[in-house]
Amino acid sequence: MTIDTTLDLVLERMVDVPPELVWMAWTQPEHVKKWFTPAPWTTIECEIDLRPGGLFRTVMSSPEGEKHPNFGCYLDIVPNRRLVWTDALEAGFRPSRHTAHLGFRFTAAILLEPHGAGTKYVAHVMHSDKEYRDKHETMGFFDGWGTATDQLMAHARTLRV
Amino acid sequence: MTIDTTLDLVLERMVDVPPELVWMAWTQPEHVKKWFTPAPWTTIECEIDLRPGGLFRTVMSSPEGEKHPNFGCYLDIVPNRRLVWTDALEAGFRPSRHTAHLGFRFTAAILLEPHGAGTKYVAHVMHSDKEYRDKHETMGFFDGWGTATDQLMAHARTLRV
Numbered sequence: 001m002t003i004d005t006t007l008d009l010v011l012e013r014m015v016d017v018p019p020e021l022v023w024m025a026w027t028q029p030e031h032v033k034k035w036f037t038p039a040p041w042t043t044i045e046c047e048i049d050l051r052p053g054g055l056f057r058t059v060m061s062s063p064e065g066e067k068h069p070n071f072g073c074y075l076d077i078v079p080n081r082r083l084v085w086t087d088a089l090e091a092g093f094r095p096s097r098h099t100a101h102l103g104f105r106f107t108a109a110i111l112l113e114p115h116g117a118g119t120k121y122v123a124h125v126m127h128s129d130k131e132y133r134d135k136h137e138t139m140g141f142f143d144g145w146g147t148a149t150d151q152l153m154a155h156a157r158t159l160r161v
Numbered sequence: 162m163t164i165d166t167t168l169d170l171v172l173e174r175m176v177d178v179p180p181e182l183v184w185m186a187w188t189q190p191e192h193v194k195k196w197f198t199p200a201p202w203t204t205i206e207c208e209i210d211l212r213p214g215g216l217f218r219t220v221m222s223s224p225e226g227e228k229h230p231n232f233g234c235y236l237d238i239v240p241n242r243r244l245v246w247t248d249a250l251e252a253g254f255r256p257s258r259h260t261a262h263l264g265f266r267f268t269a270a271i272l273l274e275p276h277g278a279g280t281k282y283v284a285h286v287m288h289s290d291k292e293y294r295d296k297h298e299t300m301g302f303f304d305g306w307g308t309a310t311d312q313l314m315a316h317a318r319t320l321r322v
Contacts, residue, residue: 001253052213052237075236075254076213088249088256088266090289092162093236095249095266097289105249105256128251128258 011123019080019112025156035151055091083110104132172284180241180273186317196312216252244271265293
């Protein structure tokens with residue numbers, strides 16, 4: 001994948017967790033629910049149909065019980081290496097009928113490369129326009145995805161293949 | 162793929178052309194340019210990067226030279242059987258920055274099944290909402306796609322694998 005710095009946001013980390021455990025944490029609902037949403041928000045539902053065209057659905061909840069449902073469609077899946085989905089489509093590749101909560105659509109690619117005993121972890125988020133990339137950054141992309149990534153790795157460290 | 166009759170438009174034909182030739186006519190730019198646009202409109206440019214995430218770009222021209230560019234992204238490719246793309250995304254799975262000329266986005270699946278010496282041909286077009294499905298039908302979907310399909314088969318009959 002080519003990164004376009006005017007349209008994309010990229011979070012990159014070297015982590016001491018092997019790709020197989022990061023993959024488990026991203027692709028199994030019981031694990032996703034443990035880390036996906038920066039606390040004190042929680043992920044109360046997660047549905048994963050892990051194939052191109054398959055559904056990726058989550059429901060986030062605020063401490064007060066306000067619920068945010070999210071619907072995405074998996075596009076490209078290479079076990080332990082690459083996971084790509086978008087909220088521009090829903091299950092079966094159909095254009096999404098759901099409201100774009102952020103005010104725009106995005107495609108996310110999670111890229112994992114073995115790095116020593118750990119992983120070079122890249123979250124690459126693509127937007128259609130610079131305006132949306134900048135808006136996403138201003139909304140706190142690096143803080144939100146950064147905190148979620150800390151939670152992801154803390155949880156993945158507790159897993160065994 | 163599941164057909165949702167409230168959201169989808171489906172054109173089905175039994176044709177006397179084998180799947181391999183229909184596939185050629187759909188996936189090679191020099192062939193697409195011969196049949197893709199109902200006459201007297203023509204397809205003056207076509208670019209195909211035949212892989213999931215690859216670009217499918219055409220430019221249609223009216224007899225007066227009015228040009229309509231179209232940008233899509235391939236999603237699912239099974240040679241001689243299934244070709245799926247959407248204009249909700251552009252190359253690299255990025256959400257599309259291009260105007261939705263029809264006023265909505267769609268995903269199209271071309272499904273080919275051997276049927277005797279010919280093919281059971283299905284064009285399955287998915288919309289996000291019933292409103293858009295109905296609008297697309299009113300805009301002349303069956304006439305436009307029907308004429309293009311006649312042109313497709315007439316051209317494919319001239320091809321050899």
